Amino acid sequence: MSKDRINQLLDEALRSGFVPSGASVAERAEIEQLLAAAERARVLKSALDAESRAALPTARARFERYVAAEAAAPAQRKALRPPQSNFLGRAFAMHRRLALVGSAAAIGLVALVAVFVTQSYGGVATASAQVLSENDYAQVQGVITATSGEGADRTATLASDFGDLQIALGDLASVTNVDQLVDASTLRPGDTVTVAGTVAKKDKTTSIAARTLAILKANANPPARPKVTLLRELHNGLEGRITVFAVAEDGKSARVLVDVGSAEQFVVVVNAKTLGELLNGGETAVGRRVMVSQESGSPKGIFSLTPVDAPPGQPRPVGRPVTNGAVAGLVLARDGNVLRVLTDRGPVQVVVTLQTRIAIGPEAGLTADRFRSGNLAIGHTVIIQGGVGRATGQLVADVIWVGAKPMR
Amino acid sequence: MSDTEVEIDDPAAFGRSDAEALAKRAVARDPQAWGTIFELHYRGVFAFVRYRLRGADEAEDIASHVFEIAFANAARFDYRGVPIEGWLIGIARNVVRDHIKKLGRRGYTAEPDETNELSEPDSASGVDLHHDLTAAMRGLTDDQRECVSHRFVLDRSVAETALLMNRSEDAVKNLQRRALAAMHRALASVDYPQGGST
Numbered sequence: 001m002s003k004d005r006i007n008q009l010l011d012e013a014l015r016s017g018f019v020p021s022g023a024s025v026a027e028r029a030e031i032e033q034l035l036a037a038a039e040r041a042r043v044l045k046s047a048l049d050a051e052s053r054a055a056l057p058t059a060r061a062r063f064e065r066y067v068a069a070e071a072a073a074p075a076q077r078k079a080l081r082p083p084q085s086n087f088l089g090r091a092f093a094m095h096r097r098l099a100l101v102g103s104a105a106a107i108g109l110v111a112l113v114a115v116f117v118t119q120s121y122g123g124v125a126t127a128s129a130q131v132l133s134e135n136d137y138a139q140v141q142g143v144i145t146a147t148s149g150e151g152a153d154r155t156a157t158l159a160s161d162f163g164d165l166q167i168a169l170g171d172l173a174s175v176t177n178v179d180q181l182v183d184a185s186t187l188r189p190g191d192t193v194t195v196a197g198t199v200a201k202k203d204k205t206t207s208i209a210a211r212t213l214a215i216l217k218a219n220a221n222p223p224a225r226p227k228v229t230l231l232r233e234l235h236n237g238l239e240g241r242i243t244v245f246a247v248a249e250d251g252k253s254a255r256v257l258v259d260v261g262s263a264e265q266f267v268v269v270v271n272a273k274t275l276g277e278l279l280n281g282g283e284t285a286v287g288r289r290v291m292v293s294q295e296s297g298s299p300k301g302i303f304s305l306t307p308v309d310a311p312p313g314q315p316r317p318v319g320r321p322v323t324n325g326a327v328a329g330l331v332l333a334r335d336g337n338v339l340r341v342l343t344d345r346g347p348v349q350v351v352v353t354l355q356t357r358i359a360i361g362p363e364a365g366l367t368a369d370r371f372r373s374g375n376l377a378i379g380h381t382v383i384i385q386g387g388v389g390r391a392t393g394q395l396v397a398d399v400i401w402v403g404a405k406p407m408r
Numbered sequence: 409m410s411d412t413e414v415e416i417d418d419p420a421a422f423g424r425s426d427a428e429a430l431a432k433r434a435v436a437r438d439p440q441a442w443g444t445i446f447e448l449h450y451r452g453v454f455a456f457v458r459y460r461l462r463g464a465d466e467a468e469d470i471a472s473h474v475f476e477i478a479f480a481n482a483a484r485f486d487y488r489g490v491p492i493e494g495w496l497i498g499i500a501r502n503v504v505r506d507h508i509k510k511l512g513r514r515g516y517t518a519e520p521d522e523t524n525e526l527s528e529p530d531s532a533s534g535v536d537l538h539h540d541l542t543a544a545m546r547g548l549t550d551d552q553r554e555c556v557s558h559r560f561v562l563d564r565s566v567a568e569t570a571l572l573m574n575r576s577e578d579a580v581k582n583l584q585r586r587a588l589a590a591m592h593r594a595l596a597s598v599d600y601p602q603g604g605s606t
Binding site: 054060 | 443
């Protein structure tokens with residue numbers, strides 16, 4: 001009995017439901033066994049149909065909400081292009097093994113470059129690279145030096161402490177002035193602003209797809225560019241004002257830039273607990289005055305921040321209110337990619353997208369993946385910052401910090 | 409015929425020109441086109457992931473996630489006679505693989521969740537048959553399982569299965585024979601009524 005012969009007989013039998021008359025006794029016995037297995041496999045069809053029908057309404061609603069949320073965030077989508085394969089990987093793409101070698105070589109090359117960069121660290125370009133990474137959620141303060149475009153294509157140039165950034169003011173960006181929503185066209189060169197959104201990098205240009213932009217004051221001069229240093233060892237009494245706050249794409253790390261005066265700023269990598277505290281309170285982390293400390297047992301280079309008062313004679317430093325996209329509360333329910341969160345203002349629906357950064361607090365007791373999938377989010381405390389989609393009116397989360405379930 | 413008027417329960421009713429026009433609209437992220445794609449292919453994607461995962465709830469979640477990834481990456485879909493379902497199945501394959509890896513890293517397995525195994529009441533022998541069939545499906549290789557899903561759960565022809573699996577028809581016939589033989593061996597120790605009992 002050849003395999004081709006059995007395949008042919010089985011094919012005919014599956015189409016007709018009968019073993020072909022030309023089959024030998026041995027062939028007939030084998031085909032009958034295979035037909036019986038096929039008949040049993042078809043039993044799965046009714047169960048699958050029932051499960052698929054039961055799942056469809058929820059899945060359809062989830063997908064429709066996802067499409068609506070994505071349609072409401074075109075600027076964000078532009079900023080979140082999928083990562084491209086690296087140059088060496090592409091160059092060797094004809095052969096998978098060589099591509100792997102290429103990738104390893106690229107990693108080695110990056111590591112080698114990193115050694116040289118860290119040795120000469122302090123330049124504007126390298127400072128920018130250290131402070132902001134692709135797809136970070138970031139809050140940055142600076143002075144507008146130019147605006148261009150109209151409507152959803154409006155952009156602005158922001159002079160920050162570590163170089164110029166391009167700001168995309170798409171459909172999802174909400175602009176406030178003294179806590180009042182205003183049109184983006186009112187933005188003028190010389191305005192000091194705090195912008196929050198997603199970081200994109202192309203060539204040597206760093207840009208932010210803005211979710212919120214708060215105008216703080218007018219007629220300011222662009223900031224001088226201080227020396228920027230990555231903090232590796234704790235300096236006693238190190239305190240200053242936060243000028244940049246960034247959460248990595250995977251939600252596992254966060255950085256702030258702390259202006260300590262004397263023309264020097266430090267990039268400080270903070271722990272998960274501090275990240276939750278910086279997101280909490282409905283105000284931006286940028287603008288707060290903090291002291292840097294290190295908890296015992298904390299890994300080297302990971303720090304905590306404690307709020308401190310301003311020096312005598314200066315106003316209490318605080319962040320700007322996030323007027324249109326910050327909530328904190330308890331997850332009551334999950335319907336597809338929408339969380340229902342009980343806040344002190346009542347229940348709020350929050351859309352979670354693939355781009356939402358999930359930061360897990362130290363006492364949450366679950367992982368980001370488990371938070372995203374299933375109903376494990378229910379019962380956990382959360383702190384959320386994002387933006388309200390104009391098309392849907394729903395809060396689309398940029399960052400979710402997940403805390404513990406409250407004690408009963 | 410517009411996309412919204414198509415017999416959405418029957419992907420086969422969708423002609424090549426319809427499919428090409430739909431694919432072009434999908435690349436442009438037309439929400440209506442994606443609604444049609446969802447209705448046409450959700451069952452197929454659900455079937456693909458169902459017997460690789462622990463239960464229907466997990467399959468629902470992963471299948472939904474597949475469509476979200478597809479929509480987010482719509483611009484990368486290159487329609488050159490490749491059915492959009494083939495692209496969706498490719499995404500599903502990667503998502504399931506990643507999901508199972510993550511489960512493994514956390515100390516979980518992709519074994520069936522007994523409480524989640526059945527979605528409908530059944531007779532005792534039917535329950536056993538479903539259970540053993542699901543176990544038998546898990547004993548197949550990924551390719552064999554995909555082949556059985558297409559051929560016997562979704563009632564696809566050898567030619568359709570070959571197109572979706574990017575294999576020759578002869579390769580599909582080989583896979584089908586080996587898969588059925590493996591299922592027969594797995595189920596041989598139990599005597600079920602022919603045709604199941606659902």
